[in-house]
Amino acid sequence: SVLDAGGAFAIYPEGTRSLDGRLHRGHTGVATLALGTGAPVVPVALVGTERVQPVGTRLPRLRRVVVRYGPPLDFSRYDGLE
DSSP: OTTTTTOOOOOOTTOSOOSSSSOOOOOTHHHHHHHHHOOOBOOEEEESHHHHSOTTOSSOOOOOOEEEEOOOBOOGGGTTOO
């Protein structure tokens, strides 16, 4: 309903934090939402989060995090494919 109304929201396609720093396999929810609503997907990377709350710690620390945005992705070429 947020996308249908022209809004935006964030989703982590991996579904969890990586304990070893490598990317996990993504899930298809992002593509399903993009195809169902026609909304573009803007890839975003958060760099430095491992210093804010290292694995195994309970309380976050104040550290600088860099947010990087990629160009919008268009999933329309996959429309109608199962």
